[in-house]
Amino acid sequence: MSGPAGAYLDGTPDGRLHLQHGPIDLVIGLAYDAAADRQSALRERAHRQAARRFSTILDELVRELPLLKAQAHPGCRQPSGTIARKMMAAVxxxxxxxxxxxxxxxxxxxxxxVLEAMLDGFDKEECPQRIYVNNGGDIALFLQGEADWRVGMARDDGTGLGAFTVRASDPVRGIATSGRRGRSLSMGLADSVTVLAETAAAADAAATIIANAVDLPGHPAVFRAPAHSVVDDSDLGARLVVTGCGDLDAGEIAEALDRGLTKAEQLRADGLIDRAALFLRGGVRIAARRDEIHPKDFEKFAKPEMHGHA
Incomplete structure (x- = not known):
């Protein structure tokens, strides 16, 4: 395996930074209000700090991989690495x-x-108004002042499904998406589940659980196989994952989504997530306060039957 690599996606250090090493693929962007000459120096420093931390990540994770692929449970052995501890704390x-x-x-x-590494050493006055670190759709955010972030969601063909807006005053600093059409195996049927939470790690873990809950247990149109037969080294072992799904009628789609919504609302009530959007074959469910859903972004979500709690 080749070592860490970096490049500027927009052809200039004032654009987005792309960092890649093995399966880890980051896109990093910053927004400053400072004067142009000051921006360049601050951006260069943030990029340098990101690249320095990124160069250590894969080796750090590999050292504790057996523990990280084992089932977490209360009282289980704790990992030693910084990233591994964040993972364990999230699950x-x-x-x-x-x-x-x-x-x-x-x-x-x-x-x-990586976001923490970028911020390390910056005074508050030097920090950008906005930073995002996008790891294949799982995003860590830094926002301050009047900065905000629009969380857009789309189908595989690019058709927009809607968006949430995160403001600097919100508790949300992490976004993650999981589901059967994502990069990982899923025990559920969801096309996608997008979760907003306090950290990207927390959102990532919760999105996995909610996507698993969008399901129709025992349904004859749902095809499943042991995870290790689909991906040799899957951390799910012999547990069944969804490998395909035949036709579902509107009632079945609604039932599966409602199962996921129940789980999402439970995690909201427990304070583990802020908002979530669940999608399956044209069906939608949202776990959020009504004032967090803007009709101009989510026309479908304006319908009462699409909502969770008000």
Missing amino acids: LPLSGAHFITPMAAVAGAVADT
Whole structure:
């Protein structure tokens, strides 16, 4: 495997930074209000700090991989690495009621860690108004002042599904998406589930659990196989994952989504997530306060039957 690599996606250091090493693929962006000459120096420093921390990440994770792929549970052995500890902290609140391993939070924890490295050493006055570290769709955010972030969601063909807006005053600093059409295996049917939470690692873990809950247990149109038969080294082992799904009628789609919504609302009530959007074959469910859903962004979500709690 080749070592860490970096490049500027926009052809200039004033654009987005792309960092890649093995399966880890980051896109990093910053927004400053400072004068142009000052911006360049601050951006260069932030990029340098991101690249320095990024160069250590894969080796750090590999050292503790057996523990990170083992089931988390209250009282389990704690990892030693900084990122591994973030992963474990994200999944432990979910581990009492669900099967989950720290790997469910790996992408989010990596994004959180690189963001922290970028901010390290900056005075508040020097910090950008906005930073994002996007690790394959799992995003760690830094926002201050009047900065905000629009969380857009889309189908595989690019058709927009809607968006949430995160403001600097919100508690949200992490976004993650999970589901059957994502990069990882899923025990559920969801096309996608996008979660907003306090950190990217927390959002990553919760999105996994909610996506698993969008399901129709025992349905004859749902095809499943042991995870290790789909991916040799899957942390899910022999547990069944969804490999395909035939036709579902509107009532079945609604039932599966409602199962996921119940789980999302439970995690909201427990303070583990802020908002979530669940999608399956044209069906939508939202776990959020009504004042967090803007009709101009989510026309579908304006319908009462699409909402969770008000």
